[in-house]
Amino acid sequence: MRSLIDSAKRGDRIALASLIDSHKELAFNVAYSMLKNEDDARDVTQQSFLIVLEKLADFRNEAAFSTWLYRIVYHESLRQIKNRVLHQHAPLDEHMPSHFEVGREASDDKERIREALERLNEHERIAMTLFYLGEQSVRQVADITGFTEANIKVLLHRGRKQLKTYLNLAYDER
Amino acid sequence: MKDKDPFEDILRKGMLELKDETFTEKIVEQHLQAKMQGEAFSFRQDTFLVSLIAFCIVLSGTCLVLLLSGSHEIFIGGENVRTTYLILLLLISFIAVLYKYLLSVVAGSKLPGPVCYLH
Numbered sequence: 001m002r003s004l005i006d007s008a009k010r011g012d013r014i015a016l017a018s019l020i021d022s023h024k025e026l027a028f029n030v031a032y033s034m035l036k037n038e039d040d041a042r043d044v045t046q047q048s049f050l051i052v053l054e055k056l057a058d059f060r061n062e063a064a065f066s067t068w069l070y071r072i073v074y075h076e077s078l079r080q081i082k083n084r085v086l087h088q089h090a091p092l093d094e095h096m097p098s099h100f101e102v103g104r105e106a107s108d109d110k111e112r113i114r115e116a117l118e119r120l121n122e123h124e125r126i127a128m129t130l131f132y133l134g135e136q137s138v139r140q141v142a143d144i145t146g147f148t149e150a151n152i153k154v155l156l157h158r159g160r161k162q163l164k165t166y167l168n169l170a171y172d173e174r
Numbered sequence: 175m176k177d178k179d180p181f182e183d184i185l186r187k188g189m190l191e192l193k194d195e196t197f198t199e200k201i202v203e204q205h206l207q208a209k210m211q212g213e214a215f216s217f218r219q220d221t222f223l224v225s226l227i228a229f230c231i232v233l234s235g236t237c238l239v240l241l242l243s244g245s246h247e248i249f250i251g252g253e254n255v256r257t258t259y260l261i262l263l264l265l266i267s268f269i270a271v272l273y274k275y276l277l278s279v280v281a282g283s284k285l286p287g288p289v290c291y292l293h
Contacts, residue, residue, distance in 0.1 A: 011209065013202060020198045028192045042194060046201060053205040113188030132185040160181055167184070 001065060009056050020049055023066060026134050027073050033129040034077040034122060044080050048073045063143075070134055071144045074126070116166035124159035127152050219278060226271050233264045 007015030027048060032041035051072050059068065117125055123145075130141045131152075138156070142149045240248055240257045247254040 011206065013206070016202045016205065017198050020201055024192055024197060025189065029189050032190055038190070038193075041190075042192065042197070045192070046197070049201045050204060050208075053201070054208065109187055113184055114190075117185075117188055128181070128185060132179065132182045133189060163181065163184065 002061060005056065005059065005061075005065060008053070009059075016053065019065075023069055024049070026066075027069055029133055030070055030073045030126070030129055031077050033117070033125045034074070035080060036118065040080055041077075044076045045073065048076045051076070064140070066134060067136060067140045067144060070130060070136065074144050112167065116163050119166055120159055120162055123147070124155050124162065127155040128159040128163070131156055219274075223271065223274050223278070226267060226274065230264065230267045230271055233260060233267060237261050237264055 004015050004019055008019050024045060028041055028045045031044040031048070032038065035041050035044065048069065052069055059065070117128070120128065126145060127141055127147075130136045130144060131138070134141075136144065138149050138152050141147075141152045145152070147155070236248065237257065237260050240246075240260070246257050248257065248260065249255075
């Protein structure tokens with residue numbers, strides 16, 4: 001990863017593309033878990049990558065690259081949410097695609113999981129996304145979101161419990 | 175290293191795909207274009223600042239020579255220019271250099287860097 005970042009710092013087109021390709025799906029899902037709108041999530045992901053690449057020369061490997069990226073995605077998503085409020089846009093729930101509506105029978109596993117995730121509150125969802133999809137530790141999730149580690153543990157516990165209920169899973173919670 | 179957690183598989187199953195094949199290409203293009211524009215702008219700014227400093231040095235030298243020789247005027251472009259005006263011009267140029275330099279320093283420090291996200 002370090003050599004890839006060094007090459008990207010020098011403006012190597014292939015290294016830049018590799019860096020984006022290896023993180024874009026997860027960054028997009030982190031943004032989506034907050035914004036609940038694919039277009040907004042794509043725009044925020046794009047903007048976040050542009051910020052990251054612009055400031056890449058100053059990146060000194062003090063933190064994991066992914067943690068830095070997710071923090072930017074998180075803050076850009078918050079900024080987008082603030083913009084929505086300022087511009088009197090429709091509330092978040094109105095951005096939700098119709099197939100996530102509560103009560104609708106999910107047609108397959110993926111939709112069922114997405115529907116269950118949509119039922120979690122924003123903080124639980126972002127904590128679950130960063131912890132499980134972003135493979136961040138509790139401490140890193142706390143660093144990204146600004147919550148305490150204890151808060152994150154509570155959010156993860158609640159998130160797991162609720163997901164289990166929604167998905168009616170048989171296995172025990174850790 | 176985290177233990178394998180069944181929730182990880184569940185969340186991976188529920189992951190959304192980024193349906194934009196040109197996503198990476200667009201970002202790389204935008205980034206490289208912005209980088210080139212930034213470098214060109216920076217080059218213009220630097221060139222301007224260096225020219226201004228060079229002008230100041232030449233003007234200082236001229237004023238010094240005039241003051242030491244006791245002349246109060248200099249013949250430039252078919253006209254006699256008073257030394258006082260040259261010193262005034264030198265002062266203005268010096269202030270311009272200082273202003274331009276401080277402006278670039280302040281603009282540089284205001285840019286949001288990774289530090290604000292890292293700490």
